[in-house]
Amino acid sequence: xxxxxxxxxxxxxxxxxxxxxxxxxxxxxxxxxxxxxxxxxxxxxxxxxxxxxxxxxxxxxxxxxxxxxxxxxxxxxxxxxxxxxxxxxxxxxxxxxxxxxxxxxxxxxxxxxxxxxxxxxxxxxxxxxxxxxxxxxxxxxxxxxxxxxxxxxxxxxxxxxxxxxxxxxxxxxxxxxxxxxxxxxxxxxxxxxxxxxxxxxxxxxxxxxxxxxxxxxxxxxxxxxxxxxxxxxxxxxxxxxxxxxxxxxxxxxxxxxxxxxxxxxxxxxxxxxxxxxxxxxxxxxxxx
Amino acid sequence: xxxxxxxxxxxxxxxxxxxxxxxxxxxxxxxxxxxxxxxxxxxxxxxxxxxxxxxxxxxxxxxxxxxxxxxxxxxxxxxxxxxxxxxxxxxxxxxxxxxxxxxxxxxxxxxxxxxxxxx
Numbered sequence: 001x002x003x004x005x006x007x008x009x010x011x012x013x014x015x016x017x018x019x020x021x022x023x024x025x026x027x028x029x030x031x032x033x034x035x036x037x038x039x040x041x042x043x044x045x046x047x048x049x050x051x052x053x054x055x056x057x058x059x060x061x062x063x064x065x066x067x068x069x070x071x072x073x074x075x076x077x078x079x080x081x082x083x084x085x086x087x088x089x090x091x092x093x094x095x096x097x098x099x100x101x102x103x104x105x106x107x108x109x110x111x112x113x114x115x116x117x118x119x120x121x122x123x124x125x126x127x128x129x130x131x132x133x134x135x136x137x138x139x140x141x142x143x144x145x146x147x148x149x150x151x152x153x154x155x156x157x158x159x160x161x162x163x164x165x166x167x168x169x170x171x172x173x174x175x176x177x178x179x180x181x182x183x184x185x186x187x188x189x190x191x192x193x194x195x196x197x198x199x200x201x202x203x204x205x206x207x208x209x210x211x212x213x214x215x216x217x218x219x220x221x222x223x224x225x226x227x228x229x230x231x232x233x234x235x236x237x238x239x240x241x242x243x244x245x246x247x248x249x250x251x252x253x254x255x256x257x258x259x260x261x262x263x264x265x266x267x268x269x270x271x272x273x274x275x276x277x278x279x280x281x282x283x284x285x286x287x288x
Numbered sequence: 289x290x291x292x293x294x295x296x297x298x299x300x301x302x303x304x305x306x307x308x309x310x311x312x313x314x315x316x317x318x319x320x321x322x323x324x325x326x327x328x329x330x331x332x333x334x335x336x337x338x339x340x341x342x343x344x345x346x347x348x349x350x351x352x353x354x355x356x357x358x359x360x361x362x363x364x365x366x367x368x369x370x371x372x373x374x375x376x377x378x379x380x381x382x383x384x385x386x387x388x389x390x391x392x393x394x395x396x397x398x399x400x401x402x403x404x405x406x407x
Contacts (some may be wrong), residue, residue, distance in 0.1 A: 082332065097341070
């Protein structure tokens with residue numbers, strides 16, 4: 001049985017990516033969880049990890065040698081991200097918004113620019129009490145681009161295990177980076193018009209990336225689930241699971257307790273969702 | 289002297305003041321001696337990042353010596369300060385009212401950035 005790498009994502013924030021990621025991870029053997037929501041990694045509040053390893057993530061930013069700089073302004077005009085400014089004939093660097101493309105260094109006609117390392121964030125590892133091999137990425141406050149942290153985090157994926165990646169909400173670069181080389185995407189949504197609207201965008205993204213995907217409805221309620229169900233039926237997207245809108249689940253959430261701990265029958269549900277995904281992908285590979 | 293006021297719209301001295309700097313739709317560039325006004329569209333108003341730095345560059349390039357806006361974020365503040373551009377705070381009103389208040393000396397000067405950087 002080959003290892004499966006799946007990413008849990010959503011268009012809308014707050015739909016339950018972390019709830020799904022953590023509870024699913026706790027339901028499976030030999031599992032690794034990567035929290036790639038590096039601007040606010042929340043899985044830790046449910047796994048209570050004792051971190052045993054830390055790795056800093058660096059990226060390159062320009063440093064200007066003002067003695068050599070002739071204030072020609074070529075670098076400022078080149079920078080698409082406004083990370084450089086020319087004030088009173090002096091080039092200012094705003095490293096937080098630099099995308100580390102290296103273009104300014106190349107374009108400088110007098111070699112006044114060198115690239116230096118800047119700490120962008122950190123990766124932290126823990127073997128948790130729950131027997132989950134857990135890594136999380138953290139982006140430093142004020143940094144604009146989280147992609148390099150997510151790239152480095154994904155290198156920690158242990159393909160001897162199944163891997164669950166908890167992505168950032170939205171459908172922009174950080175989410176794409178998290179999911180782009182996954183075998184499967186679980187789109188978590190809620191039965192509201194907002195949930196639907198962002199699910200549509202997330203589903204379009206998955207089509208664009210040609211990644212098979214299915215939907216989990218969180219905070220499901222009988223009289224509103226049709227909002228999501230109608231769309232999924234029309235698009236032919238599987239609804240993998242519904243997690244009901246239950247006061248008990250909300251209580252456990254607010255206490256930082258994954259609900260599968262108190263309701264172990266849900267472990268079976270998550271396990272069968274995971275096995276169905278694996279089965280479906282194997283079948284697809286077989287038929288190809 | 290040339291001053292810049294962040295503007296909501298393109299209606300000369302009657303344009304409304306916009307409280308944001310980097311993402312202001314327009315900048316009114318006013319020459320206080322000649323009383324000439326030019327409204328410059330802020331092409332970076334919807335940039336994903338670096339709008340404040342871009343705005344600081346824009347007004348610095350036009351020889352502006354003082355800025356009137358609601359508040360200025362940290363990166364823009366750094367850029368403006370290094371460009372020797374004084375910053376003054378105003379809540380609302382028209383460009384005309386802002387310029388008059390500036391000339392009367394009744395605007396308070398910004399001595400620190402406000403707001404948080406956008407993600």
